[in-house]
Amino acid sequence: MLLSRLLICLLVVLPSLLSPQARAAAPETPTRSMLERSRAAMRSDPEQGRKLAEQALADLDQAGAAADPDALVLAHWLLCDYHAERDRAAAEVHLGQARALLPRAPRLRASLLGCEGDLRELAGDSVQAMALYEQSVAVAEQMHEDEQRADGLYRRGYLRGVRGEFANGLFDLRLANQLYERLGMPQQALTSLNAIAILYNRMGDHAQARYYFEAALKAQQAAGLRREQAVTQHNLGRALENLKDWDAAQHAFEAVLALSREIGYPRGEAYALRGLASVRNARGDAAGALGLLDQASELHHRTPDERLRAQILLQRGIAMRLLRRPAEALSALGEAQKVFSSADSRAELATTYGELATALSDQGDWRGAFEQQQKYKAVSDELLHRQLDQRFATLKVEFDSAAKDKENQLLMREKAATERALDQERRAGALRAVVIALAALLVVVMGVLVWRHRRTSHRMQDLAMTDELTHLPNxxxxxxxxxxxxxxxxxxxxxxxxxxxxxxxxxxxxxxxxxxxxxxxxxxxxxxxxxxxxxxxxxxxxxxxxxxxxxxxxxxxxxxxxxxxxxxxxxxxxxxxxxxxxxxxxxxxxxxxxxxxxxxxxxxxxxxxxxxxxxxxxxxxxxxxxxxxxxxxxxxxxxxxxxxxxxxx
The missing domain is CATH 3.30.70.270 (Reverse transcriptase/Diguanylate cyclase domain)
Known part of the structure; x- marks a missing residue:
């Protein structure tokens, strides 16, 4: 899932950095136009996007002290994002150069914090990544940068979902979605909905996740966003994998593989090969799975992603166990378990413990198998309890929000009625000395208003306790x-x-x-x-x-x-x-x-x-x-x- 996390971040964050608000801060220049073309190309042809960003950076370096600092930060950010999936050292260099420019372009600080968090998450350090995302959201709020705040909320919400904090993750992602819609950014709003679908998939609602992914895929195909199609197609394949619809999963992963090769995207290829290997293992073709995993491992050397490595190792361990090679299975599964533990990826960790228990029992190590089975049960039970608890927490958040909205509506109506009453009283005071009869009539009118107000209040109370559709108590x-x-x-x-x-x-x-x-x-x-x-x-x-x-x-x-x-x-x-x-x-x-x-x-x-x-x-x-x-x-x-x-x- 980290593949989808990184690619979705590209769609979410880059338009924010090159948004209409950002362009309004400086006049349009050929360099900024080139950066916008680079950002667009990153979603369909990453290599072309890299070339455009490097050309823009070269033009800015030639300008020397007269170079636009915001454009310099944007160029380094684009190249950092490109290299994050291919060359971590190069990505760190561009990130460092962008940070050095922050005194001249402080507006983009929250975005760079998010970029640094992405690199830490890729390295499997979810604790440090979460701290950076928290800081990114706080800085964006302090600087009143709504787009960067939405980006930070998106990142934090996704990582919370990975760590099993489903209700908090859903809250962040929905808030990000609302901000994107309010800012008129429909592609980013669609991306945040995709992240919500990923969270549903982790919570176990695979069918609902599949529905969202298929809808998003149609929209991306219509817009020609080929890189995002690869991401969403992979997410759809994972949902189908969880549903054990192996034919459909194989079709989805094959589509990811073909599209990734077409646009020269090695990370997408590696994830697709891992998915196809999972399908082979599920069908008992362990030898075929190993062949695919060898290709994925070769690609991984060009794609610095620890969770991808662990997922490949997990499938390799399953294949070795099916081939009755328990020693090799235990070696691969042990390495996968270390990475999943470090990344706090609970669902994959539970699967790994289960495979370790089976491999140990095949080797005759019943005590070790029992211990691993106990760990599998503990993590699985924890996940189940989290899903149940978070389901109620999510319902509570939704219920409390709806109740607060109703309460606010009632208060606004009461305020409006009170203001009308006060206005009537002022008019009555002004006219009382002149027309006593009019004052008496006004008292009658006030009585009617009060009666209607009380009747409305009772009616609203009944509505607040009744389900609108079924007319049962709510x-x-x-x-x-x-x-x-x-x-x-x-x-x-x-x-x-x-x-x-x-x-x-x-x-x-x-x-x-x-x-x-x-x-x-x-x-x-x-x-x-x-x-x-x-x-x-x-x-x-x-x-x-x-x-x-x-x-x-x-x-x-x-x-x-x-x-x-x-x-x-x-x-x-x-x-x-x-x-x-x-x-x-x-x-x-x-x-x-x-x-x-x-x-x-x-x-x-x-x-x-x-x-x-x-x-x-x-x-x-x-x-x-x-x-x-x-x-x-x-x-x-x-x-x-x-x-x-x-x-x-």
């Missing part, structure tokens, strides 16, 4: 009631209901049909849950049901009745070729529980139901373990964990 209302039950230590059960394959329904039949189906399920919920049952819409295709004063068997029975009622719904007018089903996660509130802990437990049960085949009810309680699933596939075994040797992103 998340805030139901969770508030759940909080009250927990505070009173009242026993209750919590059900999270999720509509199966809802995205496929939306994609195939449109969002209007999806909305109708959500309303139909809301009707089933409303008819099934009478007081004191609390129910509402949690968000998207998820609903929530709170059952006070029930035990686990009663809650499971209620969930099963609800599942069957939904399955019996007549949806032929919307979906003539299928029925709809739901999956339900169930838990009981226990002593010491909070809203977050109860929700998390129910959500884990829901995930278990999804992994077990959907259309089922699964319960999870804290101290007593996990009861058996109930539903359409209750007799099946629990869903297996990710097998050792699979490739995650």
């Amino acid at each position: 998340r805030r209302h139901v969770l508030g009631r759940l909080q009250g039950l927990l505070a009173q230590a009242q026993p209750c059960a919590l059900l999270i209901v999720d509509l199966d394959f809802f995205k496929m329904i939306n994609d195939a039949h449109g969002h209007l049909v999806g909305d109708d189906i959500l309303r139909a399920i809301a009707t089933v919920l409303r008819d099934s849950g009478r007081a004191p049952v609390e129910l509402g819409r949690l968000g998207g295709e998820e609903f929530i049901v709170v059952l006070p004063e029930v035990d686990l068997d009663t809650a499971i029975a209620a969930a099963e009745r609800l599942r069957l009622k939904v399955a019996e719904l007549d949806v032929s007018r919307w979906l003539p070729d299928r029925n709809i089903t739901i999956s339900i996660g169930i838990t009981l509130a226990e002593s010491g529980d909070t809203v977050s802990s109860v929700l998390r437990r129910a959500d884990e049960a829901l995930y278990e139901a999804k992994r077990g085949g959907r259309n089922r009810c699964v319960a999870r309680i804290g101290a007593m373990g996990l009861p058996p699933a109930r539903g359409a596939a209750a007799a099946e075994a629990p869903a297996p964990t990710v097998p050792a040797g699979s490739v995650t992103s």
